[in-house]
Amino acid sequence: MAAITLEGIVKSFGSTEVLRDISLAIGHGEFITLVGPSGCGKSTLLRIIAGLERQDRGSIAIGGRRVDALKPAERGVAMVFQSYALYPHMSVARNIANPLEMQRLTFAERLPLLRLLSPRRRRVMREIMRDVGTVAAALQIDHLLPRKPAQLSGGQRQRVALGRAMVRRPDAFLMDEPLSNLDARLRVHMRGELAELHRRLGATFVFVTHDQTEAMTMSDRVALMLDGRIEQLGTPAALYDTPDTLAVAQFIGSPPIAVLPVTAEGGLVVAAGTRLRLSALAGAAMLGLRAEALAPVRKGTPGALPAMLARSENLGAEWLLHATLGDAAATPVVCRLTAEAHATARADGLLGERLWLMPDASRAHLFDASGRRLVPEAQRAAVEAVA
Amino acid sequence: MIAHAMLALGGAVMLAPFLWMLLTSLRPASGVFGGFSLAALEGFGNYAYALETAPLLRFMLNGVIVCAGILVVQLLVAIPCAYALAKLPFRGRGAMFGLVLAALCIPIQVPALPLYLGLAHVGLLDTYLAMMLPFFLSVFAIFLFRQFFKSFPDEIIQAARLDGAGEFEIVWRFVAPSALPAIAAFSIFSVVAHWNDLYWPLIVITETRLAPPPLGMLYFRDVETGSNYGALMAGATIITAPLVIAFLVARRRFIQGVTMTGLK
Structure with missing residues (x-):
C-alpha cells in the first residue's frame, strides 16, 4: 500500500x-x-x-x-x-x-x-x-x-x-x-x-x-x-x-491554444474588432481558443474573425491551418480540421489567402486580466455540484 | 619529413646514454675508454660479477616492497578523499581543495628536514616505513582523481544510494571502477617515481639490506666495484630492466598516463 x-x-x-x-x-x-x-x-x-x-x-x-x-x-x-x-x-x-x-x-x-x-x-x-x-x-x-x-x-x-x-x-x-x-x-x-x-x-x-x-x-x-x-x-x-488559469491552458494542448485580448461591449465579447457570439463575462480580458474551437466559414458570417492564412499542414487524418488574426495585431491561431471537413471547406472556397474563422462558444475559454478562468454561472453550478 | 628527422635526432640523443650503458656492460673493464669494436664484447661476465658481488635482487625486492606499499596506501587514501572533494557537499570543501592545490607546489625537499627529524625521533630511521611514510598522502593523486570523479554522473551515485549503498560502497563499488584509466595512469607515475627515487632513501636509509635499487647502486659503486664500470653498468641495466619491460608491455597505458597527467 x-x-x-x-x-x-x-x-x-x-x-x-x-x-x-x-x-x-x-x-x-x-x-x-x-x-x-x-x-x-x-x-x-x-x-x-x-x-x-x-x-x-x-x-x-x-x-x-x-x-x-x-x-x-x-x-x-x-x-x-x-x-x-x-x-x-x-x-x-x-x-x-x-x-x-x-x-x-x-x-x-x-x-x-x-x-x-x-x-x-x-x-x-x-x-x-x-x-x-x-x-x-x-x-x-x-x-x-x-x-x-x-x-x-x-x-x-x-x-x-x-x-x-x-x-x-x-x-x-x-x-x-x-x-x-x-x-x-x-x-x-x-x-x-x-x-x-x-x-x-x-x-x-x-x-x-x-x-x-x-x-x-x-x-x-x-x-x-x-x-x-x-x-x-x-x-x-x-x-x-477546464483549465483554471491561462497558463495551464497555454501549457496543455498541442498545437498551443490561441490567446486573444478581448473587451466587452453590449454584453458580447469583442476580439480583434469583431463582436463574437459569446456573452461577455464580468472582467473578461483574454479569450483562449483551441485549434478545434475554430472553423472556417463564409465571408461576412456574423461573429466570425477575419484571418490571413499563413500555411496549412496535412497530417493525413486532419489538417492544421496556421493563420494570423486581424490586420495589425497578428495574433497567431491554429484551426484543426478533419480531412473531410477540410475537403468540404476547400470545395466551398473557404480557404483562400483571407479566411473567416468562427469560434465555437461552447469551447471558448475566458480569463480575467490576472489569468484566472472565468466560469459562466451554469458551468460553475455544475462544477460545484460535482465537487 | 623534417619533423621526423628532428624526432629521430632527439630520440638518438636520448637513447645514446642507455646504449652506452648496454655496450659498457658487455665489455671488459679495461676496454671502457677504448675505441669501440664488436670483437671487444666479452658477453655476460659483467652481469654474473654484478649479481655475485652486490645483492641486486635484494635491492629490487626492496624496491618492489616500497613501491607497492606506497601505491596501495596512496590509492586507499586519495580515492575517498577525491570523491569527497568532488561529490560530497560539506563546509570548507573549497578551502580544502585550495590546500590540495597549494600542496601540489611543495617539493619533497622542503619538508625533508622536519620529516627526517620526526622519523629519527620516533626511531623509525632505517625501516621500510621511513621510505614510504612521506609519500602515503599524494596530493597529486587527490587532485587527479578529483578531476576525474567530477565528471562522474551524479545520477549514478543517486541510483546507488536508492539501491541502498553507503558512501564507502559508492566509492569503491561504483565510482572507483570508472576511474580505472586514471588509477592506472597514476600507478605508473607513482611506481616509476619511487622506483627511481634516490633522494629520500639516501636520507633515511643507511643499511645496505634495506636499500632500494638506485641507492643500492650507489653502495655497489662505492664499496664493491671501484672503477669496474662494466659491472656497474651491468647492475644499472638489471635494475632498469623491470621498468623498461613494463613499459614495453603496457606502452599504451604509459602514453595514456603521461598525456592524462600532463607530466614530463
Missing part, C-alpha cells in the same frame, strides 16, 4: 525558492504526472520524495508512514532516471541485481575476497539471479543480460533501468523524464508500455515530464507545476477542458 502524501513542502536553493508550499495527496496505485516547464521544481519535488534531496519544511508520508528521516533506500520507492544511470562497468544482469544484493546480502558478503567466506552468499546470489531473470523476461531483455550498458541502444538501456527499479518490487515508482532521451517513435511506444506496466504492477507511479503529451496520455491525474507551485491538479481531461 503506497499512497504518497506531501504536506507543505518548501525547498530553496540558496536564495531561490524552488518549491513553495506543495501539498499533494497521491492515491495508492495512481499514475500521477508532475508536468511543467523546466525550472518549475518538478524534478526537485520528485527527488525530495525519493529522499535524494531534503525539504526545508513540510513532511512526506509513503504508505501512511512518515519518511522524512528515512534514507532513500528505506522509503520503499524505486527511481528511473532521465540518463538511466546504469552502472557502466557492470553487466545488465549485475545492474538489475544490484538493489537486491544491497538488500539481501550483508555488508561483508558484498566485499571482495571476504565474501568468499560466506556459505550463504552463493545461495542468495542464485535466488537474486532468478529474480533478475524473471524481471528481464517480463521486459524482454533476457538476451541482453551478459552485456554492458555501453553495448545497448537507448531503448534497451531504458528497459534495463526499468528492470532495476522493478526488481525490488517497490511500493512506488518515481520516474524523472525517463522518455526524453528516446527518439520520437520509441517514445510513443514506451508510453504505451509504461501505461501497461502500471496496469500490471498496480504500484503507484509518479512521473515527471516537461512533455504535456506524455502527461495527457498516461496519467490518471496530472499536477501542472509552474514556478514552484501546483497550478492545477486534475485529470488530463479536466486540465484540457
